[in-house]
Amino acid sequence: MLTLDELTVEHRVGPVSGRLAAGRLTLLVGPNGSGKSSLLLAAAGLLAAEGHVRLNGDLLDSLALSELAHLRAMLVQHSVLPAGLKGYELLALGVHGEVSEAACEEMARLSDYLKLDTLYARPLSSLSGGEQQRLLIAKTLLQVAPRLNPKARLLLLDEPLAGLDWQHQLATLRLLRHYAEQGLTVVASIHDINLAAQFGDDIWCLHRGRLVASGGPEVLTPELVAEVFEVKVKLLEQDGQRLLLPE
Numbered sequence: 001m002l003t004l005d006e007l008t009v010e011h012r013v014g015p016v017s018g019r020l021a022a023g024r025l026t027l028l029v030g031p032n033g034s035g036k037s038s039l040l041l042a043a044a045g046l047l048a049a050e051g052h053v054r055l056n057g058d059l060l061d062s063l064a065l066s067e068l069a070h071l072r073a074m075l076v077q078h079s080v081l082p083a084g085l086k087g088y089e090l091l092a093l094g095v096h097g098e099v100s101e102a103a104c105e106e107m108a109r110l111s112d113y114l115k116l117d118t119l120y121a122r123p124l125s126s127l128s129g130g131e132q133q134r135l136l137i138a139k140t141l142l143q144v145a146p147r148l149n150p151k152a153r154l155l156l157l158d159e160p161l162a163g164l165d166w167q168h169q170l171a172t173l174r175l176l177r178h179y180a181e182q183g184l185t186v187v188a189s190i191h192d193i194n195l196a197a198q199f200g201d202d203i204w205c206l207h208r209g210r211l212v213a214s215g216g217p218e219v220l221t222p223e224l225v226a227e228v229f230e231v232k233v234k235l236l237e238q239d240g241q242r243l244l245l246p247e
């Protein structure tokens with residue numbers, strides 16, 4: 001459980017208060033500049049903020065950096081890749097300690113989902129943007145894979161779907177659900193409202209740094225989208241699925 005208490009990043013976010021539950025995938029939506037990255041960075045302890053962030057009751061500030069590194073992982077937007085590394089070397093950076101047999105099995109599982117096999121031996125500088133992003137997602141997930149790291153509690157991802165084709169967007173969202181089902185608190189920002197509604201257990205919607213809606217996917221109403229995104233949409237419902245289409 002991640003608890004935010006009056007979290008404020010000056011001129012960027014807040015105050016925002018709320019709880020992000022363990023075992024659930026929370027998808028964070030909001031227009032450009034609404035504060036999603038700032039909130040995620042502050043929640044990871046990577047950006048100075050006012051207020052309090054608690055992870056399972058412990059204040060983030062009170063945790064040693066080495067402990068924090070085991071408790072949470074974050075995929076940041078526009079990651080700078082270490083020059084000269086190959087795909088498998090980047091992945092290995094996500095493993096705490098020795099690359100064990102269990103770590104190889106988890107890598108193989110991630111590789112199946114994200115189709116990484118052909119990327120392992122290639123220098124990162126030779127990979128496309130989407131290929132690099134798939135490796136970065138896998139590295140971040142490895143850091144908090146519950147099978148490898150029993151201390152892991154929190155997975156934060158800033159726009160993990162950026163640059164991914166449809167197949168890999170869906171594979172990534174399925175992986176995030178899978179990690180949440182294993183007990184982690186998983187929070188990711190996303191721009192596709194319909195994918196957010198389909199995959200999110202919970203939705204948080206930010207607007208001008210404030211949390212303006214939170215709850216199940218049904219909070220994403222045409223009225224909210226019109227107000228926050230300034231886009232007129234209509235709601236189609238079929239077989240229990242909701243689809244918001246631009247008018």
Ligand SMILES: Nc1ncnc2c1ncn2[C@@H]1O[C@H](COP(=O)(O)OP(=O)(O)OP(=O)(O)O)[C@@H](O)[C@H]1O
Binds near residue numbers: 031036
């Ligand atoms: N380093 C910074 N210094 C000052 N202001 C910043 C900084 N980074 C972002 N901002 C501002 O803070 C606000 C929130 O930015 P943030 O990147 O958190 O939004 P976002 O919702 O993630 O946007 P996007 O969807 O475009 O990635 C914006 O107004 C932005 O211009």
